[in-house]
Amino acid sequence: MSDFLVFDGVSKSFGSVKVLDNVCLTIKKGDIFSLLGPSGCGKTTLLRICAGFEEPDSGRVILEGHDITRLAPNRRSVNTVFQNYALFPNLSVYENIAFGLRLKKIDPRQIRREVDSFLELIQLTDHADKMPDKLSGGQKQRVAIARALINKPEILLLDEPLAALDLKLRQRMLVDLDNIHDEVGITFLYVTHDQSEAMSLSDEIAVMNNGVIEQTGTPTQIYEAPRTSFVAAFIGDTNFFEGDVVSVKEPYSMLNVDGFTSVEAYNDKMIKTGERVYLSIRPEKFTITINRPETTERTNMVQGTVEEIIYMGYHTKYWIRVNEYLISVKRMHDRYMLDEKMLTWGDPVWLSWHADYCYMLEQYNLRDEALLTIPDEEIPDESGSNDTADETDSNDTQGADEAEARP
Amino acid sequence: MKKKGRLYEVLLSIPSMGWLVIFFVIPTVLVIAMAFRAADPYGGIGEGWTLESIRDLGNPNYPAIIWRTIWLSVVSTAICIVAAIPVSYHIARLRKKIQDIILLLVIVPFWINFLIRIFAWKVFLHPEGLFKHLLVILHIADSDTLLLYRPGAVLVVIVYSYLPFAIMPIYASAEKFNYNLIEAAMDLGASRITAFLKIFIPGIRQGLLTAFVIVFIPALGSYIVPDIVGGPGSEMIGSKIAQRTFVDRNLPHASALSAILALAVIVPAGLSMTRQLFKNRKTMGI
Numbered sequence: 001m002s003d004f005l006v007f008d009g010v011s012k013s014f015g016s017v018k019v020l021d022n023v024c025l026t027i028k029k030g031d032i033f034s035l036l037g038p039s040g041c042g043k044t045t046l047l048r049i050c051a052g053f054e055e056p057d058s059g060r061v062i063l064e065g066h067d068i069t070r071l072a073p074n075r076r077s078v079n080t081v082f083q084n085y086a087l088f089p090n091l092s093v094y095e096n097i098a099f100g101l102r103l104k105k106i107d108p109r110q111i112r113r114e115v116d117s118f119l120e121l122i123q124l125t126d127h128a129d130k131m132p133d134k135l136s137g138g139q140k141q142r143v144a145i146a147r148a149l150i151n152k153p154e155i156l157l158l159d160e161p162l163a164a165l166d167l168k169l170r171q172r173m174l175v176d177l178d179n180i181h182d183e184v185g186i187t188f189l190y191v192t193h194d195q196s197e198a199m200s201l202s203d204e205i206a207v208m209n210n211g212v213i214e215q216t217g218t219p220t221q222i223y224e225a226p227r228t229s230f231v232a233a234f235i236g237d238t239n240f241f242e243g244d245v246v247s248v249k250e251p252y253s254m255l256n257v258d259g260f261t262s263v264e265a266y267n268d269k270m271i272k273t274g275e276r277v278y279l280s281i282r283p284e285k286f287t288i289t290i291n292r293p294e295t296t297e298r299t300n301m302v303q304g305t306v307e308e309i310i311y312m313g314y315h316t317k318y319w320i321r322v323n324e325y326l327i328s329v330k331r332m333h334d335r336y337m338l339d340e341k342m343l344t345w346g347d348p349v350w351l352s353w354h355a356d357y358c359y360m361l362e363q364y365n366l367r368d369e370a371l372l373t374i375p376d377e378e379i380p381d382e383s384g385s386n387d388t389a390d391e392t393d394s395n396d397t398q399g400a401d402e403a404e405a406r407p
Numbered sequence: 408m409k410k411k412g413r414l415y416e417v418l419l420s421i422p423s424m425g426w427l428v429i430f431f432v433i434p435t436v437l438v439i440a441m442a443f444r445a446a447d448p449y450g451g452i453g454e455g456w457t458l459e460s461i462r463d464l465g466n467p468n469y470p471a472i473i474w475r476t477i478w479l480s481v482v483s484t485a486i487c488i489v490a491a492i493p494v495s496y497h498i499a500r501l502r503k504k505i506q507d508i509i510l511l512l513v514i515v516p517f518w519i520n521f522l523i524r525i526f527a528w529k530v531f532l533h534p535e536g537l538f539k540h541l542l543v544i545l546h547i548a549d550s551d552t553l554l555l556y557r558p559g560a561v562l563v564v565i566v567y568s569y570l571p572f573a574i575m576p577i578y579a580s581a582e583k584f585n586y587n588l589i590e591a592a593m594d595l596g597a598s599r600i601t602a603f604l605k606i607f608i609p610g611i612r613q614g615l616l617t618a619f620v621i622v623f624i625p626a627l628g629s630y631i632v633p634d635i636v637g638g639p640g641s642e643m644i645g646s647k648i649a650q651r652t653f654v655d656r657n658l659p660h661a662s663a664l665s666a667i668l669a670l671a672v673i674v675p676a677g678l679s680m681t682r683q684l685f686k687n688r689k690t691m692g693i
Binding site for chain 2: 051052053072073074078079080082084086087088089090099100103104147148151
C-alpha cells in the first residue's frame with residue numbers, strides 16, 4: 001500500500017546528454033508528490049516515462065506491483081494534464097471531457113452523467129458547448145484536469161499545470177487543485193519549477209538537479225533540513241558558510257568560520273573536531289538589533305553594517321556586510337512604523353541567531369551559490385518564487401565572485 | 408484613420424480584382440453566352456440566338472463521358488489525398504532542414520514541362536516500353552495486355568500530375584498541427600490509429616479541403632492527359648470540348664459543354680463559400 005508508484009533506478013539519455021541518472025523514488029498512494037527542479041533537470045522526462053511517452057534506457061517503473069515500464073501510454077491507468085493544456089481544438093468542452101469515456105465504449109447515458117458531474121466539479125457546466133479557443137487560461141486548465149480525472153486513473157500526472165497562468169490565477173488554481181485532490185483522492189505526481197507551488201501543495205517533494213534526486217522529503221524537511229547546497233539555495237534563500245570544527249560538545253560543536261566569527265552550531269551529522277563543514281543559515285533565522293543583544297546560551301552573534309534594504313511589503317530584505325561576507329536577512333515587521341527605529345544604509349547592527357538554526361550540509365557545490373539572490377539582481381516579487389532558469393544564466397559569470405563574497 | 412485604412416484596402420485590391428474580372432468573370436460570362444448563339448459553318452459564331460447547343464447536351468454519348476469524368480476525378484482526388492496525408496505527416500515531423508530538402512524534391516518535377524512528363528508516361532507505358540517488358544518478364548502481365556489507352560492509365564497519370572498539389576496544402580496544415588494532441592489522445596486511452604483519425608485528421612481539415620479543391624477542379628477539366636495516354640474509351644469532358652472546338656469547329660457546342668463544366672464547379676464552390684461566410688459572421692457576432 002505504501003509503495004504505490006516506484007521508480008527503480010531509472011536512467012535516460014538523449015544523445016550524449018544524460019537527463020536521468022539512476023533515479024529511485026517511492027510515491028505513496030493518495031499523496032500529492034512534487035518533482036521540483038530548474039528547467040532541464042529531468043523532471044519532465046521522468047513524468048513522460050511515467051506516462052509512457054518515453055522509455056528509460058534502464059530501470060523500471062512499478063505501479064501497484066506491476067511493471068509498467070514498457071506498457072503503451074493508452075494501456076496505463078495513468079493520465080496527464082499537459083503544460084499547454086493540449087485540449088482538442090476540434091471538440092467542445094463537453095466532448096473533450098468525454099473523450100476518454102467514449103473510447104471505452106460505455107453506455108452513453110452513463111457518459112452523460114459522468115461528464116455532467118465533472119463539469120460541475122470544475123464549475124464549467126455553463127460552458128459545456130463552447131470550443132476550447134473560447135475559454136480563458138484557467139478554464140482550459142480545469143477542462144484539462146477534468147478530462148484526465150474522468151478516466152479514474154491510478155495516478156494523475158501534472159506537468160507544470162499552472163505555468164501559463166498569471167500569479168493571482170495561479171494562487172486560486174492551487175487551492176482548486178488541492179480541493180479537487182481532496183475530493184477524488186487520486187495520487188498526484190506534480191512537476192514544477194516553482195518552489196512555492198510545490199511547498200504549498202505537496203505531501204512530499206523530490207528536489208531534482210541535473211538528472212539526480214538531490215533530496216526527498218516533506219516540504220518542512222526540505223526547507224528546514226536541506227541535505228545539499230543545491231536544495232538549500234534552490235528552495236527559498238539562504239547563506240552559506242564554510243568553517244573548521246574547533247571543538248565538539250554533543251550535540252553542539254564550535255566552528256571557526258574564516259573571516260567571520262566563531263559559530264556554535266547544532267551537530268546532527270556526527271562531525272568530528274578538525275573536519276571542515278558547510279553551513280546553511282536561512283535569512284529569516286537572523287535577528288537584527290541596533291544594540292548588542294544579551295548573551296544567552298547557544299546564541300551566536302556578529303556585528304556588521306547595513307549594505308542594502310529592500311522593502312517588500314510584508315517583509316523587508318536586508319543585506320548586512322560582515323567583513324567579506326554579505327549576509328541576506330529577512331525580517332517580518334508587524335509594527336514597522338510605531339516603536340522601531342527604521343534602519344538605513346550604513347547603520348551598524350548586530351546579527352544574532354540560535355545554534356539550532358545553523359544547518360550542516362552533507363554536500364556542497366560552489367556553483368550552487370549562483371542560485372542565491374544578490375542585491376543588484378533583486379527584483380521584488382511577492383510570490384517569493386524565483387525563475388531559476390533565468391537566474392542561473394544571468395548569475396553564472398558573476399555569481400561566484402559577487403554573490404556571498406567568500407574569502 | 409479608420410476610413411483611410413479602408414481606402415487603402417480598396418485601392419490595393421483593385422489590381423487583383425481587375426485581373427479576376429477581366430480574365431475570369433468576363434470570359435465565363437462570354438462562354439455561357441456563346442452557348443446560346445448559332446454556329447457559323449466556318450467555325451465562327453453565327454447570327455442570332457438559339458437553344459440548339461443546349462439541346463445537343465442531350466447527345467447520347469455524353470452521359471458515359473460525364474460519368475467517366477466524374478469517377479476519374481473523384482477517384483484520383485481521393486488517391487492523391489489519401490497518399491498525401493501520411494507523406495505530409497512524416498515530412499512535418501522531420502527536422503526543418505530535411506523538411507525543406509524533401510519539399511524541394513516534391514516540387515522538382517515541375518522543372519520539366521508538363522507535356523514532356525506526360526509523353527514520358529506514354530513511352531513508359533507503351534506496349535513496346537520498358538515497364539511493359541518488365542511486367543512480361545516477371546510474368547505479371549501477358550504480352551498482349553494493354554497498359555496504355557485505358558481509363559486506368561489516365562487515372563495513374565492524373566494522380567501523378569496532381570499529387571504534389573495535394574501534398575503542399577496538407578503539409579502546410581500538418582506542419583502547424585500541435586503533436587502534443589496525439590500524445591494527449593493516447594494518454595486518454597486512444598490507440599495510435601484512433602488518435603490519428605480522431606485528432607490529427609480533423610486537425611488538418613483546412614489542408615484537406617484546400618487539397619480537394621486544388622486537385623479535383625483541374626482533374627475535372629483534364630484534357631491533355633486523356634488525350635495523350637487515354638484511348639477512345641477514356642475520353643473526358645475536356646477531350647470533348649477540345650474535339651468540338653478544333654475538329655468540329657463548333658464553338659457554341661464547345662461553349663455549352665464548357666459552361667456545364669464551369670457551373671458544376673462554380674455553383675457548389677459558391678454555395679459552400681457563402682455558407683462559410685454566414686457561419687463566420689454568426690460566430691463573430693455580427
